[in-house]
Amino acid sequence: MKQAIARLALMGALAALPLAAQAIMTDAEATAVVQQMLEDGRSSTEIIESLMADGRSLEDSTVLSVKTATGHAKMNLARVGICLAEDITRAEEVARACVDVCEPDTKEIIEGLLEGYLTGACDPPVYEYSSTPPGVSPST
Secondary structure: OHHHHHHHHHHHHHHHOOOOOOOOOOHHHHHHHHHHHHHOOOOHHHHHHHHHHOOOOHHHHHHHHHHHOOHHHHHHHHHHHHHOOOOHHHHHHHHHHHHHHOOHHHHHHHHHHHHHHHHOOOOOOOOOOOOOOOOOOOOO
16 A cells, blocks of 8 residues: 555656756655656656756766666666767766766776767667668669
């Protein structure tokens, strides 16, 4: 019963995020929201952007998310935070902050994520579509 009430309260908090942008959640409340979003299978982008909508900076949103997550989710949140940066300076700040909260053995991984920012790994893929399958000449 307590879990159902807690879940309902967290869902209410998530729904109210856009409406309460001025009222920043405490770190404990935000951590609970991130944990719930991770359990619900929400995307890393949704998690970080929801914290930003609450009034946190990109760096703070990413760091709080990375601190809360475990395993692969931790690195994916770091990657998304870096990719959401509008320029390399901000991406470096996010990466540096993530290195500070992650295990020491992830420093090279996060540096690789930053390198990916520079080489276009954050850019959405570009697909070229053709109405004719490869190797088939269009009929005339």
